[in-house]
Amino acid sequence: MKQKVLAIAHPQFKAGFLLAGVDFWEVDDPEKVRKMVRKALESGEYGVILVEDDFEPYLDYRTKNLIYQSVNPIFFFVNLNPEHKVSVEEQIREIVRRAIGFELNVKT
Numbered sequence: 001m002k003q004k005v006l007a008i009a010h011p012q013f014k015a016g017f018l019l020a021g022v023d024f025w026e027v028d029d030p031e032k033v034r035k036m037v038r039k040a041l042e043s044g045e046y047g048v049i050l051v052e053d054d055f056e057p058y059l060d061y062r063t064k065n066l067i068y069q070s071v072n073p074i075f076f077f078v079n080l081n082p083e084h085k086v087s088v089e090e091q092i093r094e095i096v097r098r099a100i101g102f103e104l105n106v107k108t
Contacts, residue, residue, distance in 0.1 A: 003047030003073070008036050010052060013080055022050075030058045037063055037075075046073045053077040 007017040008025045017024045023046070025036055033055040040049050051067075056077055059067070067075040 004045060005048045005050070006040055006046040006073075007050040008033065008040070008052065008055070009050070009080060010054070013052070027052070027055065030055050033058050034060060034063050037067065041066060041070065041073065049073045049075045050078050051075060053079045054081075 004023055005021075006023045006025065007013070008027060009017070011026045011028070014024050014026055025040070027033055027036070033051070037049070037051065037059065040046055056064075
């Protein structure tokens with residue numbers, strides 16, 4: 001079964017994710033994120049689930065444990081704010097590190 005990528009984020013990011021071929025679930029109420037995460041986890045349809053990191057505080061302890069222990073799908077909290085302290089490169093490096101279990105340093 002081919003698995004897809006899902007993004008759970010604020011509505012303003014919808015077009016970009018859809019153009020990239022990523023399924024998108026729009027969050028109109030941060031309190032609903034917990035249910036969305038559980039629904040995505042249980043569906044078996046997604047291999048990678050990106051959750052906007054603004055929503056992490058709205059997740060309860062049990063849901064966070066499910067996310068952190070899940071390997072299929074693998075979850076990533078991503079910051080979509082361009083003014084964020086952590087660069088996109090650093091976020092991608094962390095995603096790769098979590099996916100393969102160690103960090104790769106590439107010299108250019």
